[in-house]
Amino acid sequence: xxxxxxxxxxxxxxxxxxxxxxxxxxxxxxxxxxxGPFRVTEGMSERFGPERIIDAPVSEQAIVGAAAGAAHMGxxxxxxxxxxxxxxxxxxxxxxxxxxARYRAGLATPLVxxxxxxxxxxxxxxxxxxxxxxxxxxxxxxxVAPATPRDAKGLIKSAIRDDDPVLYFxxxxxxxxxxEELPDPELLVPIGPAxxxxxxxxxxxITWSALVWKALEAAERLERExxxxxxxxxxxxxxxxxxxxxxxxxxxxxxxLVAHEDTRTGGVAGEIIARINQTSFEWLDAPARxxxxxxxxxxxxxxxxxxxxxxTDDLVAACRALAAY
Amino acid sequence: xxxxRPAAPPPEGLTTAGLVELYxxxxxxxxxxxxxVSLHRQGRVVGGVFRSLGQxxxxxxxxxxxxxxxxxxxxxxxxxxxxxxxxxxxxLEVLRQYTARATSPTRGRExxxxxxxxxxxxxxxVSPLGxxxxxxxxxxxxxxxxxxxxxxxxxxxxxxxxTGAFHEGLNFAAVQRLPLVVICENNGYAYSTPTRxxxxxxxxxxxxxxxxxxxxxxxxxxxxxxxxxxxxAVERARAGGGTTLIELVTYRRKGHAEHDDQRxxxxxxxxxxxxxxxxxxxxxALLTEGWAGEAELEAVDRRVETELDDxxxxxxxxxxxxxxxALEGVYADPPTAPVEWYRTLPPSLPGKAGH
Numbered sequence: 001x002x003x004x005x006x007x008x009x010x011x012x013x014x015x016x017x018x019x020x021x022x023x024x025x026x027x028x029x030x031x032x033x034x035x036g037p038f039r040v041t042e043g044m045s046e047r048f049g050p051e052r053i054i055d056a057p058v059s060e061q062a063i064v065g066a067a068a069g070a071a072h073m074g075x076x077x078x079x080x081x082x083x084x085x086x087x088x089x090x091x092x093x094x095x096x097x098x099x100x101a102r103y104r105a106g107l108a109t110p111l112v113x114x115x116x117x118x119x120x121x122x123x124x125x126x127x128x129x130x131x132x133x134x135x136x137x138x139x140x141x142x143x144v145a146p147a148t149p150r151d152a153k154g155l156i157k158s159a160i161r162d163d164d165p166v167l168y169f170x171x172x173x174x175x176x177x178x179x180e181e182l183p184d185p186e187l188l189v190p191i192g193p194a195x196x197x198x199x200x201x202x203x204x205x206i207t208w209s210a211l212v213w214k215a216l217e218a219a220e221r222l223e224r225e226x227x228x229x230x231x232x233x234x235x236x237x238x239x240x241x242x243x244x245x246x247x248x249x250x251x252x253x254x255x256x257l258v259a260h261e262d263t264r265t266g267g268v269a270g271e272i273i274a275r276i277n278q279t280s281f282e283w284l285d286a287p288a289r290x291x292x293x294x295x296x297x298x299x300x301x302x303x304x305x306x307x308x309x310x311x312t313d314d315l316v317a318a319c320r321a322l323a324a325y
Numbered sequence: 326x327x328x329x330r331p332a333a334p335p336p337e338g339l340t341t342a343g344l345v346e347l348y349x350x351x352x353x354x355x356x357x358x359x360x361x362v363s364l365h366r367q368g369r370v371v372g373g374v375f376r377s378l379g380q381x382x383x384x385x386x387x388x389x390x391x392x393x394x395x396x397x398x399x400x401x402x403x404x405x406x407x408x409x410x411x412x413x414x415x416x417l418e419v420l421r422q423y424t425a426r427a428t429s430p431t432r433g434r435e436x437x438x439x440x441x442x443x444x445x446x447x448x449x450x451v452s453p454l455g456x457x458x459x460x461x462x463x464x465x466x467x468x469x470x471x472x473x474x475x476x477x478x479x480x481x482x483x484x485x486x487x488t489g490a491f492h493e494g495l496n497f498a499a500v501q502r503l504p505l506v507v508i509c510e511n512n513g514y515a516y517s518t519p520t521r522x523x524x525x526x527x528x529x530x531x532x533x534x535x536x537x538x539x540x541x542x543x544x545x546x547x548x549x550x551x552x553x554x555x556x557x558a559v560e561r562a563r564a565g566g567g568t569t570l571i572e573l574v575t576y577r578r579k580g581h582a583e584h585d586d587q588r589x590x591x592x593x594x595x596x597x598x599x600x601x602x603x604x605x606x607x608x609x610a611l612l613t614e615g616w617a618g619e620a621e622l623e624a625v626d627r628r629v630e631t632e633l634d635d636x637x638x639x640x641x642x643x644x645x646x647x648x649x650x651a652l653e654g655v656y657a658d659p660p661t662a663p664v665e666w667y668r669t670l671p672p673s674l675p676g677k678a679g680h
Contacts, residue, residue: 061459065460065493066459069462073463092490097456102656104434104435106441140655
């Protein structure tokens with residue numbers, strides 16, 4: 001069996017759900033004849049027709065709003081944001097309408113909003129963002145951010161089947177850079193549980209999405225150069241957060257670094273560290289640390305982008321400081 | 326009282342019974358709001374009271390044009406109490422919402438007429454204006470994708486026509502030829518802002534051309550004209566003719582809510598519109614055209630008051646919600662509710678005295 005890229009894994013997952021459940025439909029910009037700028041929906045319009053693969057006007061609020069209305073009626077819409085940066089255009093619809101619909105009105109809104117997220121691709125300020133912190137703060141949404149092809153496929157399928165709105169943040173840096181074999185014909189990865197990407201004993205790096213791969217690189221180097229055994233916990237799902245897995249790893253290694261690609265202030269690391277303080281403070285042998293992007297809009301030039309975003313060297317340095325504390 | 330001359334034929338699309346029913350719904354709307362004002366003054370209402378005084382005809386007439394046997398769905402605005410009642414919301418439900426009872430349709434989570442029941446054909450509004458246009462486009466998209474001959478109706482005010490959501494939703498509905506009727510109730514004011522500061526178009530219905538949909542303008546204080554304009558758009562939508570924008574011209578005789586003293590309204594304006602009261606106007610038409618007699622309408626008035634007496638009495642006996650119920654129902658799957666985790670932590674950790 002040929003290995004499958006992260007992008008192809010997403011495409012397979014959506015395709016299989018379209019085949020399985022006629023309530024599933026797609027709505028987004030340029031997803032039909034073009035197949036989306038990254039080709040995630042390639043071939044779908046031909047197979048499922050333009051009524052189920054809807055090329056929408058440039059109207060993120062209408063895309064998400066119409067999906068919400070259709071979802072109330074029992075359909076299962078999957079919305080594509082052409083770049084996840086543009087989810088901000090639908091922020092009102094997601095936070096003031098979709099997220100609270102079940103709570104305030106008893107309305108089921110089983111929809112997915114997905115799109116290419118993240119940097120390291122010279123995308124500049126409007127094609128590189130990681131919007132998870134803004135939405136993690138909103139009760140009623142689920143948020144997933146896979147790092148591997150297996151999780152990418154298993155989580156998109158679970159997201160489409162979920163009875164609540166799910167934001168699915170896929171990382172465009174990983175689209176064609178990671179591959180694995182996916183033999184399981186019915187691959188479902190549950191929303192919620194984290195994954196231990198690498199077992200370790202001396203410290204834990206908690207992260208998700210593309211930074212999982214940099215954390216694994218850092219762990220290799222630290223083992224080779226420092227003899228440190230680093231555990232990497234890939235959260236996979238940010239909401240609901242796997243507090244049990246976080247506490248288990250922290251209580252095992254007693255030292256923790258939280259790393260994310262999004263900017264530092266108000267970032268998700270702050271929330272995770274607050275939770276660790278509440279559940280596992282007595283187990284810590286060092287103050288929890290974080291590595292995140294600098295608090296600036298993401299610049300375009302390679303030298304600038306590389307400086308602003310967390311790199312493997314940053315993770316190695318932070319781990320060394322933690323181990324030496 | 327016997328009519329002075331033989332009854333005129335009812336207006337197209339309506340029966341005599343239907344004309345009296347329109348009177349009932351408008352009367353019920355106004356009296357229910359009057360009860361709410363009285364309860365508000367007694368401190369029984371939580372939050373504000375939003376009146377539709379003078380706008381009852383546009384709400385009732387337009388909703389009456391939907392087909393409740395075929396599952397048409399509307400999304401109201403704050404001054405569409407009448408539309409909700411026509412679709413089957415009950416005064417008791419509205420009272421429970423306004424008085425924040427545990428028994429309210431939203432169990433105390435939401436206020437006033439922000440509640441819904443898709444099986445009865447109404448999807449509750451939210452406060453950000455215009456948002457329901459894309460959402461109702463989605464409901465209409467469902468009708469289209471599932472080949473059901475059902476129609477959606479969504480209300481916006483003059484103010485909401487300035488929002489991005491209105492534009493995106495109407496444009497999407499138009500380009501997809503969705504069975505959706507968008508009604509703009511032009512009541513002169515968005516809170517304190519007059520329509521002339523909201524838009525540079527001469528009439529709001531002129532915006533229809535920008536979306537490539539038919540635009541219709543009608544007298545919102547004439548319940549029959551409102552009904553007929555909406556009915557034509559609903560039937561066009563049901564037949565596959567797509568979306569229509571209707572402007573109903575009316576006037577908001579009270580403030581945005583009860584607390585608003587309307588200091589921004591020019592002197593004499595409210596009084597001028599009082600002379601065109603939609604309920605009085607319809608009542609006069611019923612009597613002069615011979616569609617109803619005085620005694621019949623008085624019986625309707627009495628029926629409304631009796632129904633409201635019962636609803637108010639029952640509502641005030643009902644409990645407030647349990648505080649802890651505030652944590653329920655954020656997600657379909659209760660264990661994932663994020664607040665619960667934080668609150669249910671043990672106060673101290675094992676083996677760590679003093680914490």
